Amino acid sequence: MYNRRKFLKTSAIATTLIATAKRGMALSKSNQISGNATLPVVISTWDFGIAANQEAWKTLSAGGRSLDAVEAGVKIPEADLKNHSVGKAGFPDRDGHVTLDACIMDEQGNCGAVAGMEYIAHPISVARAVMEKTPHVLLVGDGATQFAVEQGFKKEKLLTPESEKAWKEWLKKGEYKPVINIENKSYDALPGNQGNHDTIGMLAIDAKGNISGACTTSGMAWKLHGRVGDSPIIGAGLFVDNEVGGATSTGVGEEVIRNVGSFLVVELMRQGYSPTDACKEAVNRIIKKKPETAKNIQVGFLAINKKGEYGAYAIQKGFSYAVCTAEKQDLLVKGDSHY
């Protein structure tokens, strides 16, 4: 009996030591801090994140809730008709339908999402309504549109003449090929106007230290009708854990879903990885599984931890993100990358 008890005690100590050693290993890798902000803070993907952050900042600087901030922030690119991959004026699928994906998550782990939703210009607000007014997390297609209309959202045509023109141009060849970093190319500069992916993912911590996130997109342009990417999938395109931090993604959603990317980033931060290192590890898993595919696609992760430290990492060069704090409202940072 004595021996058994002694054995159990010894093995418990050994397990603790191994766990501590593993944690120490993780911690020793996590020294790369890209940015460290005083609270409140808001960060978001790509250059258009600057204007979105500025809107979110109005709520945060007034002591408001991070959930309200992220919703208000991402509505800016959703409403921007020059932006062809978020909200109204998003490029359609190959059949000419503009179908929108979005999700939102708050500090209590509540979340809501819509996918493949047509005719409603602000999917992020419908996602919030799903979260707050239904027992569900995700509504898709016609059901999402129907719910939105019942909630008082206006039904409107989302395909603008410019997007329709680009789609008709694309139909001439009908070639489906993601364009790397399309988010940072102007519409006119696109080869055959083939802008076909772009997402805003936003993470905010309010003055009380509470974290929320939002992610919204029209997905890959010229996608198959019915295709849903990572952006409305909780854990893939966005994940928030108020004890740890939040993460969001941009790029080819299929690879993010396959690796449950944003959840992975948050879990790595829980183990002690810095935001940048957690994003890097998530990207490395994608590359390791499909090195050839990874050469020709973009996937980027953006993350923030509870302390307000933030960072990003992408497969390809050219991934930028915007940061807004009391010190600076329009900071644009170049994310690190594998290539």
Ligand code: SD4
């Ligand atoms: C998707 N992840 O639908 C989105 C597109 C995107 O930058 O992020 N583009 O797969």
